[in-house]
Amino acid sequence: MTPVLETTGLGVRYGRTWALRDCSLAVPRGRVAALVGPNGAGKTTLMHTAVGLLKPSAGQVTVRGEVAFVAQDKPLYDGFTVAEMLTFGRRMNPRWDEEAARDRLGRLGIPLERRVGRLSGGQQAQVALTLALARRPALLVLDEPLANLDPLARHDVMRAVMAEVAAHELTVLLSSHVVSDLTDTCDWLIVLNGGRAQVSGDIEDLLDGHRVLTGPAGLAEGVAARTRVVAASGSGRQATLLVRDRPVLDPRWSDRRPGLDELVLAYLRSPGSAALPGPARQGVGA
Amino acid sequence: MIEFHLDRGSGVSTYLQLVHQVRHALRLGALRPGDQLPTAREVVESLAINPNTVLKAYRELEREGLVEGRPGQGTFVRRTLGGATLAEHTRLRRGLEQWVRQARGAGLDQDDLNALFTAVTTDLAKEDIA
Amino acid sequence: MIWLTWRQHRAQILVTAGFLAVLGLLLLGSAVEAKLYVAEHAPPSCPAGTAYCGDLDVAVALGERYDAVYSLFGWMPLVLPALIGAFWGAPLLGREYERGTHRLAWTQAMPVRRWLAVKLAVLGGAVVAGGLALSAMVSLWRPVFRDGIDSTFGNIGVFNMVGVAPAAWWLFAFALGTAAGTLFRRTLPAMALTVAGVAVAMFTLVTLSDHYAEPARTVLTGTVVFDEPDARLVGATWLDPAGREVADPPSSVCPRRVDAGRSSRNAEAWQACLFGKGYRYAVSYHPPSRFWRFQWTEAAILTLAAAALGGLAVRRTLRRRA
Numbered sequence: 001m002t003p004v005l006e007t008t009g010l011g012v013r014y015g016r017t018w019a020l021r022d023c024s025l026a027v028p029r030g031r032v033a034a035l036v037g038p039n040g041a042g043k044t045t046l047m048h049t050a051v052g053l054l055k056p057s058a059g060q061v062t063v064r065g066e067v068a069f070v071a072q073d074k075p076l077y078d079g080f081t082v083a084e085m086l087t088f089g090r091r092m093n094p095r096w097d098e099e100a101a102r103d104r105l106g107r108l109g110i111p112l113e114r115r116v117g118r119l120s121g122g123q124q125a126q127v128a129l130t131l132a133l134a135r136r137p138a139l140l141v142l143d144e145p146l147a148n149l150d151p152l153a154r155h156d157v158m159r160a161v162m163a164e165v166a167a168h169e170l171t172v173l174l175s176s177h178v179v180s181d182l183t184d185t186c187d188w189l190i191v192l193n194g195g196r197a198q199v200s201g202d203i204e205d206l207l208d209g210h211r212v213l214t215g216p217a218g219l220a221e222g223v224a225a226r227t228r229v230v231a232a233s234g235s236g237r238q239a240t241l242l243v244r245d246r247p248v249l250d251p252r253w254s255d256r257r258p259g260l261d262e263l264v265l266a267y268l269r270s271p272g273s274a275a276l277p278g279p280a281r282q283g284v285g286a
Numbered sequence: 287m288i289e290f291h292l293d294r295g296s297g298v299s300t301y302l303q304l305v306h307q308v309r310h311a312l313r314l315g316a317l318r319p320g321d322q323l324p325t326a327r328e329v330v331e332s333l334a335i336n337p338n339t340v341l342k343a344y345r346e347l348e349r350e351g352l353v354e355g356r357p358g359q360g361t362f363v364r365r366t367l368g369g370a371t372l373a374e375h376t377r378l379r380r381g382l383e384q385w386v387r388q389a390r391g392a393g394l395d396q397d398d399l400n401a402l403f404t405a406v407t408t409d410l411a412k413e414d415i416a
Numbered sequence: 417m418i419w420l421t422w423r424q425h426r427a428q429i430l431v432t433a434g435f436l437a438v439l440g441l442l443l444l445g446s447a448v449e450a451k452l453y454v455a456e457h458a459p460p461s462c463p464a465g466t467a468y469c470g471d472l473d474v475a476v477a478l479g480e481r482y483d484a485v486y487s488l489f490g491w492m493p494l495v496l497p498a499l500i501g502a503f504w505g506a507p508l509l510g511r512e513y514e515r516g517t518h519r520l521a522w523t524q525a526m527p528v529r530r531w532l533a534v535k536l537a538v539l540g541g542a543v544v545a546g547g548l549a550l551s552a553m554v555s556l557w558r559p560v561f562r563d564g565i566d567s568t569f570g571n572i573g574v575f576n577m578v579g580v581a582p583a584a585w586w587l588f589a590f591a592l593g594t595a596a597g598t599l600f601r602r603t604l605p606a607m608a609l610t611v612a613g614v615a616v617a618m619f620t621l622v623t624l625s626d627h628y629a630e631p632a633r634t635v636l637t638g639t640v641v642f643d644e645p646d647a648r649l650v651g652a653t654w655l656d657p658a659g660r661e662v663a664d665p666p667s668s669v670c671p672r673r674v675d676a677g678r679s680s681r682n683a684e685a686w687q688a689c690l691f692g693k694g695y696r697y698a699v700s701y702h703p704p705s706r707f708w709r710f711q712w713t714e715a716a717i718l719t720l721a722a723a724a725l726g727g728l729a730v731r732r733t734l735r736r737r738a
Contacts, residue, residue: 087419128520
């Protein structure tokens with residue numbers, strides 16, 4: 001299936017430093033892709049490039065269909081009423097579902113005549129999301145959509161996004177640095193590290209393709225020689241390895257499927273240039 | 287209609303939790319053939335989970351022959367779970383009641399009863415596997 | 417998009433329109449009052465409604481009556497463009513950057529270049545219209561009590577309030593503010609830069625305006641007073657009997673004594689002595705007939721500068737630095 005979002009050799013440079021470098025990835029239609037990585041990894045830069053706020057310095061980015069964006073901090077015009085924000089959306093976009101937008105806000109109990117600046121943080125997030133969804137985009141890009149929201153508002157926002165994915169053929173790219181926020185909602189994972197894409201693929205496939213091995217530290221090197229180790233840690237006599245594939249093991253080793261946060265952390269701890277035999281840079285499972 | 291819930295700390299993957307809950311409801315008779323399962327959108331709106339997870343759970347149930355998707359209508363229960371017919375249920379229950387009375391008469395309390403029952407079912411299960 | 421421009425900038429538009437309306441009423445009131453005063457006090461020999469014929473008494477009296485208005489008026493050529501630049505120009509992009517709303521506005525289906533083009537065209541047009549309205553009001557008002565002694569050319573402050581100059585100044589300030597907004601990405605520093613920039617530009621153009629045309633030159637004998645009230649003096653120098661320019665006639669020709677206090681008796685005696693010895697006094701100036709030439713020159717410079725600044729703002733906006 002043709003991906004909705006595709007980047008090839010994408011690079012973005014600020015002055016002399018590359019915020020994003022040689023980044024190639026694709027998000028298939030209908031997926032909810034999690035974009036994770038430490039601060040400064042290039043998450044926001046990648047998103048800004050995808051929505052056209054930034055021009056690539058190298059390579060290219062392709063979005064098939066209309067893209068809607070909710071920036072970090074969900075910017076809105078504070079002095080506008082909610083109804084005026086809807087007018088803004090209607091006048092700025094030829095494709096606009098006013099009825100759905102009013103319906104959504106009505107169900108959320110957000111009064112149309114209230115000034116945006118006087119809404120709660122959760123309500124502002126919902127208004128920003130409503131503006132984006134009313135455009136009926138093919139791709140919805142959300143930069144840290146859950147940051148600064150209380151647990152209830154986080155749940156409400158994710159519910160709204162998920163319902164939209166279920167109802168329309170919407171593809172979502174959302175960033176977060178809290179991996180646990182993403183476990184039940186995302187089905188595609190992109191790990192950015194130091195401006196490069198480290199992982200990109202289906203989450204279930206990725207989790208199936210990795211194992212967490214625990215066993216005697218003395219045998220770790222032998223195992224490492226036979227498989228691709230993503231990350232290794234250990235305390236004293238016991239070693240824990242996160243590896244790709246499933247090696248034939250000495251019975252002294254136990255192995256299990258990793259959790260999403262374990263997998264993400266393992267990759268973030270060992271960027272491609274680490275001493276351990278790292279993964280291929282183009283990612284895994286793709 | 288079944289209402290799903292999630293136990294996020296259980297370590298069981300979300301789609302399996304949904305599958306288990308449907309199976310459980312079928313066993314208890316809370317879901318019967320012809321009943322409709324909630325649409326992916328309804329599940330997603332209440333649980334804030336990825337719709338593909340719901341679809342994956344429904345596909346699994348379909349594969350097991352428990353439910354069927356009717357295009358444009360939704361997903362419906364095809365058959366019930368539980369190995370025995372209602373008549374057998376009643377007969378077995380009577381037998382169990384008799385056994386419990388005998389055990390009480392022999393001086394076993396509730397905990398003893400439970401422990402004995404669990405031990406027997408576990409041992410028999412092991413025998414089956416072997 | 418026009419709706420959005422209006423909705424986002426209606427405060428500035430309304431305040432400016434309100435200010436112009438109040439100023440218009442003020443000018444109208446003072447003009448009516450001045451007309452009545454003139455009718456009452458003008459010498460009977462003067463043509464009806466004229467404040468000045470032969471003697472300056474009535475005009476001077478009028479000037480004193482409107483001293484307060486005049487001192488306010490004197491600041492307007494500088495203050496109004498500065499305010500326009502600070503409140504119309506600086507927030508246009510500066511505020512969007514400051515609040516992060518550029519990421520909202522520039523990710524809608526409407527292309528950024530169109531968003532910017534409409535804003536610049538609508539607001540720039542409104543600013544020019546406002547400047548022209550001010551110019552029209554001032555031009556109608558001043559003759560009422562400056563009739564016959566008016567100096568719309570010689571007085572640079574007044575020059576910048578009539579003709580096309582106010583519109584050009586307002587447009588320039590607006591463009592400067594807009595460009596400053598993209599530079600700082602914050603409203604307040606952009607406002608400060610705009611005010612400073614307008615002041616510097618005004619000072620520069622006042623200095624520069626002497627060179628808008630080759631100055632006319634006239635040679636005076638018997639007096640150093642150049643009797644052309646509305647001319648702009650560029651320079652003056654003594655010519656010796658041979659016609660050569662001398663910066664300072666040697667004291668050997670005529671001895672000069674310093675005047676005490678406010679008296680100019682010694683200076684006048686010294687000038688009379690020089691004229692007697694065949695010296696002449698050359699004055700270079702711009703005659704008031706050059707009013708429109710200077711107006712258009714100044715307007716052209718300011719419009720070009722506005723276009724350059726506007727281009728800079730557009731370039732910085734379209735270059736896409738999120």
